[in-house]
Amino acid sequence: ATPTALLVGTGRGAQLGILIKGPEVLESTRRVDTVVLDKTGTVTTGKMTLIEVITEPGVDRAELLRYAGALEDASEHPIAQAIAAGATQEVGVLPTPEDFANIEGKGVQGVVEGTGVVIGRESLLADWSQYLSAEVSSAKARAEGQGKTVVAIGWDGSARGILVVADTVKPTSAEAIAGLKDLGLAPVLLTGDNEAVARQIAAEVGIDQIIAEVLPQEKIDVIARLQQDGKMVAMVGDGVNDAPALAQADLGLAMGTGTDVAIEAADITLVRGDLRSAVDAIRLSRKTLGTIK
Ligand code: ADP
């Protein structure tokens, strides 16, 4: 490829809202055969709302919301923001936690009004020997089967209930996935969320392959494993926890609406935060390099 052609390609990219770090990036873009997509904030809007609260018997709903809201107000996770907003709406001003810790990819824990509270994946509560009742557990499975995200909350040694939040697929995601498939690329959905949610979202947008329940530090291993299997992997992500995987991938694409850390780790920034730009980027690189070979 001539330097001029590559420069024209990157310039055309900028017009399309595709910021390419260097002309050499176009070469890896052209050779990609697998596209790994982060779920939250990439395929979905990442804007969740609290839609349901289910308490264990004897638990006061307002108390659960006060504890949950107080703790999640200190977290920046989309799930946390949905819970804090929903709690504020229902119970008003939330107390400030005396202690707070984020447990990456699992949830949060802290102290609210002198009580130790934990919120997150069921497995996180299990680490504290807190277990949901069979009834609440099956309500959780039902909601997850419908593609909703469910987190559990516990305090004082017991699981106290669940909070159901829902995220929505971006209106352009299905079209983008279809475009990737048209280019002969295999889309793969990658998420820390559970398998049922992943399957539901994947079905909505037309992705056949999912890799779910992946811890943030394991996302990079998933990419490496695909590469060991001989794949040329592109990764599209937005979050802080996607950055190592974006760097590991043969081609990293960050949503322009995402975090700075992800944008820095990526080779390409999709300025509009629109997944269809990923399709445009690959089409552009094929055209740019194809015409000069
Ligand atoms: P994703 O890969 O889809 O962006 P994360 O890796 O950030 O998701 O989180 C994985 C899971 O950990 C979430 O689905 C949720 O169950 C739990 N989790 C993470 N952060 C929080 C939080 N602040 N509050 C409750 N649950 C959380």
Ligand code: MG
């Ligand atoms: Mg994400």
